[in-house]
Amino acid sequence: AGAGSSLGNDQRFTGMITRTSSPDNTEFPFASLNSFLTPTDQHFVRTHFDTPEIDARDWRLTVEGAVEKPFELSYEELRKLPSVTAATTLECAGNGRVFLKPLQNGIRWELGGISTAEYTGVRLADLLARAGVREGAKMVTLEGADSGAVSGGPAPGVIAYSKSLPLEKAMQPEVLLAYRMNGEELPAKHGFPLRVVVPGWFGTWSVKWLTKIIVTEGEIDPYFQTFSYSVWDRRYGEPSLIPITQLGVKASIARPARNETVPAGAKYRVLGAAWTGGEAQVTKVEISTDGGKTWGQARLLGEAVPFAWRLWEYEWQTPAAGRRVLMARATDSEGRVQPTEHSADLRDGHINMIIPIPVEVR
Numbered sequence: 001a002g003a004g005s006s007l008g009n010d011q012r013f014t015g016m017i018t019r020t021s022s023p024d025n026t027e028f029p030f031a032s033l034n035s036f037l038t039p040t041d042q043h044f045v046r047t048h049f050d051t052p053e054i055d056a057r058d059w060r061l062t063v064e065g066a067v068e069k070p071f072e073l074s075y076e077e078l079r080k081l082p083s084v085t086a087a088t089t090l091e092c093a094g095n096g097r098v099f100l101k102p103l104q105n106g107i108r109w110e111l112g113g114i115s116t117a118e119y120t121g122v123r124l125a126d127l128l129a130r131a132g133v134r135e136g137a138k139m140v141t142l143e144g145a146d147s148g149a150v151s152g153g154p155a156p157g158v159i160a161y162s163k164s165l166p167l168e169k170a171m172q173p174e175v176l177l178a179y180r181m182n183g184e185e186l187p188a189k190h191g192f193p194l195r196v197v198v199p200g201w202f203g204t205w206s207v208k209w210l211t212k213i214i215v216t217e218g219e220i221d222p223y224f225q226t227f228s229y230s231v232w233d234r235r236y237g238e239p240s241l242i243p244i245t246q247l248g249v250k251a252s253i254a255r256p257a258r259n260e261t262v263p264a265g266a267k268y269r270v271l272g273a274a275w276t277g278g279e280a281q282v283t284k285v286e287i288s289t290d291g292g293k294t295w296g297q298a299r300l301l302g303e304a305v306p307f308a309w310r311l312w313e314y315e316w317q318t319p320a321a322g323r324r325v326l327m328a329r330a331t332d333s334e335g336r337v338q339p340t341e342h343s344a345d346l347r348d349g350h351i352n353m354i355i356p357i358p359v360e361v362r
Protein backbone atom coordinates (compact mmCIF):
# COMPACT_ATOMS: atom_id res chain seq x y z
CA ALA A 1 0.00 0.00 0.00
CA GLY A 2 2.97 2.32 -0.34
CA ALA A 3 3.85 4.64 -3.19
CA GLY A 4 2.73 3.19 -6.47
CA SER A 5 1.26 -0.07 -5.21
CA SER A 6 -2.40 -0.90 -5.38
CA LEU A 7 -4.61 -1.79 -2.45
CA GLY A 8 -5.77 -4.67 -4.55
CA ASN A 9 -9.27 -5.32 -3.28
CA ASP A 10 -12.69 -3.81 -3.62
CA GLN A 11 -11.83 -1.80 -6.73
CA ARG A 12 -14.97 0.04 -7.69
CA PHE A 13 -14.05 2.76 -10.16
CA THR A 14 -17.34 3.80 -11.70
CA GLY A 15 -16.19 6.69 -13.88
CA MET A 16 -15.34 10.30 -13.30
CA ILE A 17 -17.99 12.71 -12.00
CA THR A 18 -18.60 15.69 -14.26
CA ARG A 19 -19.34 18.79 -12.19
CA THR A 20 -19.28 21.19 -15.16
CA SER A 21 -18.22 20.33 -18.69
CA SER A 22 -17.46 23.82 -19.99
CA PRO A 23 -15.13 24.70 -18.39
CA ASP A 24 -13.92 21.24 -17.44
CA ASN A 25 -14.45 20.43 -13.76
CA THR A 26 -14.28 16.74 -13.05
CA GLU A 27 -14.26 14.90 -9.75
CA PHE A 28 -12.38 11.74 -8.82
CA PRO A 29 -14.94 9.28 -7.36
CA PHE A 30 -13.28 9.10 -3.95
CA ALA A 31 -15.00 5.83 -3.01
CA SER A 32 -12.80 4.14 -5.63
CA LEU A 33 -9.55 5.19 -3.91
CA ASN A 34 -7.28 2.25 -4.54
CA SER A 35 -3.70 3.43 -4.75
CA PHE A 36 -1.31 6.04 -3.45
CA LEU A 37 -0.92 7.56 -6.92
CA THR A 38 -4.15 8.46 -8.67
CA PRO A 39 -4.17 7.15 -12.25
CA THR A 40 -3.79 10.22 -14.50
CA ASP A 41 -7.17 9.73 -16.19
CA GLN A 42 -8.81 9.60 -12.73
CA HIS A 43 -7.11 12.75 -11.36
CA PHE A 44 -9.64 15.49 -10.62
CA VAL A 45 -9.67 18.51 -12.94
CA ARG A 46 -10.36 22.09 -11.89
CA THR A 47 -10.47 24.83 -14.51
CA HIS A 48 -11.88 28.34 -14.44
CA PHE A 49 -11.75 29.08 -18.18
CA ASP A 50 -11.67 27.06 -21.38
CA THR A 51 -8.66 24.79 -21.64
CA PRO A 52 -6.18 26.51 -23.97
CA GLU A 53 -4.85 24.51 -26.90
CA ILE A 54 -1.12 24.97 -26.93
CA ASP A 55 1.34 23.82 -29.56
CA ALA A 56 4.59 23.10 -27.71
CA ARG A 57 6.59 24.38 -30.70
CA ASP A 58 5.15 27.88 -30.40
CA TRP A 59 5.01 27.98 -26.62
CA ARG A 60 7.54 30.06 -24.65
CA LEU A 61 8.05 30.62 -20.95
CA THR A 62 9.24 34.11 -20.04
CA VAL A 63 10.90 35.13 -16.81
CA GLU A 64 10.70 38.89 -16.34
CA GLY A 65 10.12 41.77 -13.92
CA ALA A 66 12.45 42.53 -11.02
CA VAL A 67 15.28 40.33 -12.31
CA GLU A 68 18.79 41.13 -13.57
CA LYS A 69 18.59 38.97 -16.72
CA PRO A 70 15.09 38.35 -18.09
CA PHE A 71 14.97 35.36 -20.44
CA GLU A 72 12.68 33.00 -22.27
CA LEU A 73 12.73 29.25 -22.74
CA SER A 74 11.28 26.92 -25.34
CA TYR A 75 9.71 23.59 -24.40
CA GLU A 76 12.79 21.80 -25.70
CA GLU A 77 15.22 23.98 -23.75
CA LEU A 78 13.20 23.51 -20.61
CA ARG A 79 13.26 19.74 -20.83
CA LYS A 80 17.06 19.77 -21.05
CA LEU A 81 17.41 21.41 -17.64
CA PRO A 82 18.09 19.34 -14.50
CA SER A 83 14.82 17.86 -13.31
CA VAL A 84 13.35 16.29 -10.20
CA THR A 85 10.45 13.88 -9.72
CA ALA A 86 8.17 13.87 -6.66
CA ALA A 87 4.67 12.83 -5.69
CA THR A 88 2.33 15.65 -4.68
CA THR A 89 -1.25 15.70 -3.46
CA LEU A 90 -3.32 18.50 -4.97
CA GLU A 91 -6.53 19.42 -3.21
CA CYS A 92 -8.99 21.99 -4.47
CA ALA A 93 -9.94 24.47 -1.76
CA GLY A 94 -13.58 23.68 -2.50
CA ASN A 95 -13.19 19.94 -1.91
CA GLY A 96 -16.14 18.93 0.30
CA ARG A 97 -18.09 22.13 -0.42
CA VAL A 98 -21.35 20.23 -0.88
CA PHE A 99 -21.22 19.36 2.85
CA LEU A 100 -21.14 22.98 4.03
CA LYS A 101 -24.23 24.26 5.79
CA PRO A 102 -25.82 26.37 4.51
CA LEU A 103 -25.05 25.15 1.01
CA GLN A 104 -22.59 27.46 -0.75
CA ASN A 105 -22.28 28.59 -4.34
CA GLY A 106 -19.43 27.22 -6.37
CA ILE A 107 -18.59 23.77 -7.64
CA ARG A 108 -20.24 21.21 -5.41
CA TRP A 109 -17.34 18.88 -4.85
CA GLU A 110 -18.02 15.89 -2.65
CA LEU A 111 -14.86 14.10 -1.44
CA GLY A 112 -12.97 13.75 -4.73
CA GLY A 113 -11.61 17.25 -5.38
CA ILE A 114 -8.27 15.75 -4.45
CA SER A 115 -5.74 13.43 -6.11
CA THR A 116 -2.07 12.50 -5.95
CA ALA A 117 0.34 12.30 -8.88
CA GLU A 118 4.04 12.12 -9.47
CA TYR A 119 5.38 15.19 -11.25
CA THR A 120 8.64 15.71 -13.09
CA GLY A 121 9.97 19.15 -13.78
CA VAL A 122 12.46 21.88 -13.02
CA ARG A 123 12.70 23.78 -9.78
CA LEU A 124 11.18 27.26 -9.95
CA ALA A 125 14.09 28.34 -7.72
CA ASP A 126 16.57 27.30 -10.44
CA LEU A 127 14.93 29.57 -13.03
CA LEU A 128 14.71 32.43 -10.56
CA ALA A 129 18.41 32.00 -9.74
CA ARG A 130 19.26 32.06 -13.44
CA ALA A 131 17.29 35.29 -13.91
CA GLY A 132 18.88 36.86 -10.83
CA VAL A 133 16.09 38.09 -8.57
CA ARG A 134 16.69 41.72 -7.55
CA GLU A 135 17.31 42.62 -3.94
CA GLY A 136 14.03 43.47 -2.23
CA ALA A 137 11.79 41.53 -4.61
CA LYS A 138 8.73 40.14 -2.83
CA MET A 139 6.43 38.17 -5.10
CA VAL A 140 6.55 35.84 -8.05
CA THR A 141 3.50 36.05 -10.29
CA LEU A 142 2.73 32.88 -12.24
CA GLU A 143 0.47 33.43 -15.23
CA GLY A 144 -1.39 30.80 -17.23
CA ALA A 145 -2.33 30.96 -20.92
CA ASP A 146 -6.04 30.63 -20.09
CA SER A 147 -8.23 33.66 -19.59
CA GLY A 148 -11.82 34.77 -19.46
CA ALA A 149 -14.31 37.18 -17.92
CA VAL A 150 -14.92 36.40 -14.28
CA SER A 151 -18.40 37.07 -12.98
CA GLY A 152 -20.19 37.37 -9.69
CA GLY A 153 -19.48 40.38 -7.52
CA PRO A 154 -16.80 42.96 -8.33
CA ALA A 155 -15.19 41.62 -11.49
CA PRO A 156 -12.14 43.02 -13.29
CA GLY A 157 -13.27 41.90 -16.76
CA VAL A 158 -11.22 39.48 -18.82
CA ILE A 159 -8.22 38.22 -16.87
CA ALA A 160 -5.71 35.42 -17.11
CA TYR A 161 -5.55 32.78 -14.41
CA SER A 162 -2.64 33.89 -12.27
CA LYS A 163 -1.31 33.61 -8.74
CA SER A 164 1.34 35.66 -6.96
CA LEU A 165 3.47 33.49 -4.74
CA PRO A 166 5.55 35.05 -1.96
CA LEU A 167 9.21 34.87 -3.06
CA GLU A 168 10.07 32.82 0.00
CA LYS A 169 7.72 29.99 -1.03
CA ALA A 170 8.71 30.30 -4.70
CA MET A 171 12.33 29.60 -3.68
CA GLN A 172 11.50 26.37 -1.83
CA PRO A 173 13.06 23.31 -3.47
CA GLU A 174 9.74 21.43 -3.67
CA VAL A 175 8.09 24.00 -5.94
CA LEU A 176 8.27 22.62 -9.48
CA LEU A 177 7.45 23.61 -13.01
CA ALA A 178 6.27 20.22 -14.23
CA TYR A 179 6.05 18.81 -17.75
CA ARG A 180 5.47 15.17 -16.84
CA MET A 181 2.76 13.58 -14.74
CA ASN A 182 2.92 9.95 -13.58
CA GLY A 183 5.78 9.33 -16.01
CA GLU A 184 3.98 10.63 -19.09
CA GLU A 185 3.69 13.92 -20.91
CA LEU A 186 1.47 16.33 -18.98
CA PRO A 187 -2.08 16.06 -20.42
CA ALA A 188 -3.77 19.20 -21.81
CA LYS A 189 -6.36 19.33 -19.02
CA HIS A 190 -3.61 19.30 -16.37
CA GLY A 191 -1.64 22.14 -17.95
CA PHE A 192 0.30 21.03 -21.03
CA PRO A 193 3.01 21.94 -21.76
CA LEU A 194 3.99 23.24 -18.32
CA ARG A 195 2.34 23.70 -14.94
CA VAL A 196 3.42 24.86 -11.54
CA VAL A 197 3.24 22.41 -8.62
CA VAL A 198 3.20 24.08 -5.20
CA PRO A 199 3.31 21.17 -2.71
CA GLY A 200 1.66 21.61 0.67
CA TRP A 201 -0.55 24.48 -0.52
CA PHE A 202 -4.05 24.34 -2.00
CA GLY A 203 -4.32 23.35 -5.67
CA THR A 204 -5.21 26.90 -6.71
CA TRP A 205 -1.49 27.83 -6.50
CA SER A 206 -0.45 25.16 -8.98
CA VAL A 207 -0.95 27.28 -12.11
CA LYS A 208 -1.51 25.27 -15.29
CA TRP A 209 -0.51 26.28 -18.85
CA LEU A 210 2.24 28.48 -17.41
CA THR A 211 3.60 31.09 -19.82
CA LYS A 212 4.89 33.94 -17.64
CA ILE A 213 6.86 34.33 -14.45
CA ILE A 214 6.92 37.94 -13.30
CA VAL A 215 8.93 38.96 -10.25
CA THR A 216 7.66 42.08 -8.48
CA GLU A 217 9.10 44.36 -5.84
CA GLY A 218 5.67 45.21 -4.49
CA GLU A 219 3.33 42.85 -2.70
CA ILE A 220 0.31 41.99 -4.79
CA ASP A 221 -2.67 39.75 -4.25
CA PRO A 222 -4.53 39.40 -7.56
CA TYR A 223 -8.12 38.31 -8.13
CA PHE A 224 -7.68 34.61 -7.48
CA GLN A 225 -6.20 35.26 -4.05
CA THR A 226 -8.44 38.06 -2.83
CA PHE A 227 -11.86 37.83 -4.39
CA SER A 228 -11.68 34.07 -4.26
CA TYR A 229 -9.38 31.57 -2.55
CA SER A 230 -9.17 33.83 0.48
CA VAL A 231 -10.19 33.59 4.14
CA TRP A 232 -10.97 36.06 6.89
CA ASP A 233 -7.98 36.54 9.13
CA ARG A 234 -8.56 38.10 12.57
CA ARG A 235 -5.00 38.15 13.88
CA TYR A 236 -5.01 41.88 14.37
CA GLY A 237 -8.63 42.23 15.44
CA GLU A 238 -10.23 43.49 12.26
CA PRO A 239 -11.23 40.73 9.86
CA SER A 240 -9.14 41.08 6.72
CA LEU A 241 -9.00 38.86 3.65
CA ILE A 242 -5.81 36.90 3.16
CA PRO A 243 -5.02 34.27 0.52
CA ILE A 244 -5.43 30.65 1.49
CA THR A 245 -2.09 28.87 1.47
CA GLN A 246 -1.44 25.59 3.31
CA LEU A 247 -3.80 22.65 3.16
CA GLY A 248 -5.69 21.90 6.36
CA VAL A 249 -5.17 18.68 8.33
CA LYS A 250 -7.83 16.30 7.04
CA ALA A 251 -8.83 12.64 6.80
CA SER A 252 -11.48 11.46 4.37
CA ILE A 253 -13.28 8.13 4.37
CA ALA A 254 -13.35 6.49 0.95
CA ARG A 255 -15.06 3.25 1.98
CA PRO A 256 -17.71 2.77 3.06
CA ALA A 257 -19.21 5.47 0.86
CA ARG A 258 -22.06 7.65 2.12
CA ASN A 259 -25.27 5.66 2.53
CA GLU A 260 -23.60 2.40 1.59
CA THR A 261 -25.05 -0.82 2.98
CA VAL A 262 -22.50 -2.85 4.94
CA PRO A 263 -23.01 -6.38 6.30
CA ALA A 264 -23.97 -6.72 9.99
CA GLY A 265 -21.77 -8.71 12.35
CA ALA A 266 -18.85 -8.84 9.96
CA LYS A 267 -15.35 -7.44 9.56
CA TYR A 268 -15.36 -4.40 7.30
CA ARG A 269 -12.20 -2.67 6.18
CA VAL A 270 -12.73 1.07 6.45
CA LEU A 271 -10.32 2.83 4.09
CA GLY A 272 -9.33 6.37 3.36
CA ALA A 273 -6.60 8.97 3.02
CA ALA A 274 -5.29 11.73 5.25
CA TRP A 275 -3.12 14.74 4.50
CA THR A 276 -2.02 18.06 5.92
CA GLY A 277 -0.40 21.34 4.95
CA GLY A 278 3.08 22.72 4.54
CA GLU A 279 5.90 20.48 5.66
CA ALA A 280 3.89 18.70 8.36
CA GLN A 281 3.08 14.97 8.33
CA VAL A 282 -0.08 13.18 9.37
CA THR A 283 0.74 11.39 12.63
CA LYS A 284 -2.62 9.93 13.60
CA VAL A 285 -6.00 9.09 12.12
CA GLU A 286 -8.84 8.25 14.50
CA ILE A 287 -12.07 6.58 13.49
CA SER A 288 -15.46 6.67 15.12
CA THR A 289 -18.21 4.26 14.07
CA ASP A 290 -20.78 5.61 16.52
CA GLY A 291 -21.18 9.20 15.40
CA GLY A 292 -18.26 10.57 17.41
CA LYS A 293 -18.90 9.05 20.85
CA THR A 294 -15.89 6.71 20.85
CA TRP A 295 -12.76 6.67 18.73
CA GLY A 296 -10.23 4.02 17.71
CA GLN A 297 -6.98 4.38 15.86
CA ALA A 298 -6.56 3.65 12.15
CA ARG A 299 -3.41 2.05 10.78
CA LEU A 300 -1.36 4.33 8.55
CA LEU A 301 -0.32 2.47 5.39
CA GLY A 302 2.94 2.65 3.48
CA GLU A 303 5.44 5.33 4.34
CA ALA A 304 5.08 9.04 4.87
CA VAL A 305 5.83 10.91 1.64
CA PRO A 306 6.41 14.66 2.04
CA PHE A 307 3.57 16.76 0.59
CA ALA A 308 1.43 13.71 -0.20
CA TRP A 309 -1.54 12.03 1.36
CA ARG A 310 -1.19 8.91 3.50
CA LEU A 311 -3.59 6.05 3.01
CA TRP A 312 -5.01 4.37 6.13
CA GLU A 313 -7.26 1.49 7.08
CA TYR A 314 -9.35 0.51 10.08
CA GLU A 315 -10.90 -2.86 10.78
CA TRP A 316 -14.49 -2.40 11.83
CA GLN A 317 -16.33 -5.22 13.56
CA THR A 318 -19.77 -4.18 12.36
CA PRO A 319 -22.67 -4.27 14.85
CA ALA A 320 -26.22 -5.53 14.46
CA ALA A 321 -28.47 -3.96 11.84
CA GLY A 322 -29.17 -0.24 12.04
CA ARG A 323 -28.00 3.21 10.92
CA ARG A 324 -24.43 4.11 11.84
CA VAL A 325 -22.35 7.23 11.33
CA LEU A 326 -18.63 6.94 10.65
CA MET A 327 -16.14 9.75 11.17
CA ALA A 328 -12.40 10.15 10.61
CA ARG A 329 -10.18 12.69 12.35
CA ALA A 330 -6.55 13.44 11.48
CA THR A 331 -3.78 14.92 13.65
CA ASP A 332 -0.47 16.18 12.26
CA SER A 333 3.13 16.56 13.41
CA GLU A 334 2.51 20.19 14.34
CA GLY A 335 -0.24 19.15 16.76
CA ARG A 336 -3.07 20.37 14.56
CA VAL A 337 -6.27 18.36 14.91
CA GLN A 338 -8.99 18.22 12.28
CA PRO A 339 -11.92 20.36 13.45
CA THR A 340 -15.47 19.12 13.90
CA GLU A 341 -17.06 22.29 12.50
CA HIS A 342 -16.23 24.51 9.54
CA SER A 343 -15.31 28.00 10.66
CA ALA A 344 -17.35 30.67 8.83
CA ASP A 345 -14.12 32.69 8.51
CA LEU A 346 -12.87 30.05 6.11
CA ARG A 347 -15.74 30.93 3.74
CA ASP A 348 -16.46 28.39 1.01
CA GLY A 349 -12.90 27.12 0.62
CA HIS A 350 -10.34 25.61 2.97
CA ILE A 351 -12.80 22.92 3.96
CA ASN A 352 -11.38 20.44 6.47
CA MET A 353 -14.08 19.77 9.03
CA ILE A 354 -14.99 16.18 9.85
CA ILE A 355 -17.51 14.88 7.32
CA PRO A 356 -19.87 12.27 8.85
CA ILE A 357 -20.47 9.19 6.67
CA PRO A 358 -23.87 7.63 7.39
CA VAL A 359 -24.19 3.95 6.49
CA GLU A 360 -26.83 1.25 6.70
CA VAL A 361 -25.73 -1.88 8.56
CA ARG A 362 -27.83 -4.80 7.42
Ligand SMILES: Nc1nc2c(c(=O)[nH]1)N[C@H]1C(S)=C(S)[C@@H](COP(=O)(O)O)O[C@H]1N2
Binding pocket: 043, 044, 045, 046, 047, 048, 049, 090, 091, 092, 093, 143, 144, 145, 146, 161, 189, 190, 191, 202, 203, 204, 205, 206, 207, 208, 209
Ligand atom coordinates in the same frame (compact mmCIF):
# COMPACT_ATOMS: atom_id res chain seq x y z
N1 LIG B 1 -4.09 28.24 -15.51
C1 LIG B 1 -4.86 27.69 -14.56
N2 LIG B 1 -4.28 27.04 -13.55
C2 LIG B 1 -5.01 26.47 -12.57
C3 LIG B 1 -6.42 26.59 -12.56
C4 LIG B 1 -7.03 27.28 -13.65
O1 LIG B 1 -8.25 27.41 -13.75
N3 LIG B 1 -6.21 27.82 -14.63
N4 LIG B 1 -7.14 26.04 -11.52
C5 LIG B 1 -6.43 25.86 -10.26
C6 LIG B 1 -7.13 25.13 -9.25
S1 LIG B 1 -8.30 25.99 -8.37
C7 LIG B 1 -6.79 23.85 -8.90
S2 LIG B 1 -7.54 23.07 -7.60
C8 LIG B 1 -5.75 23.10 -9.64
C9 LIG B 1 -6.29 21.79 -10.16
O2 LIG B 1 -5.32 21.10 -10.92
P1 LIG B 1 -5.78 19.86 -11.81
O3 LIG B 1 -6.88 20.31 -12.72
O4 LIG B 1 -4.57 19.39 -12.53
O5 LIG B 1 -6.29 18.83 -10.83
O6 LIG B 1 -5.27 23.84 -10.76
C10 LIG B 1 -5.07 25.21 -10.49
N5 LIG B 1 -4.37 25.81 -11.59
Ligand SMILES: [Mo]
Binding pocket: 046, 091, 092, 093, 094, 203, 204
Ligand atom coordinates in the same frame (compact mmCIF):
# COMPACT_ATOMS: atom_id res chain seq x y z
MO1 LIG C 1 -9.09 24.70 -6.69
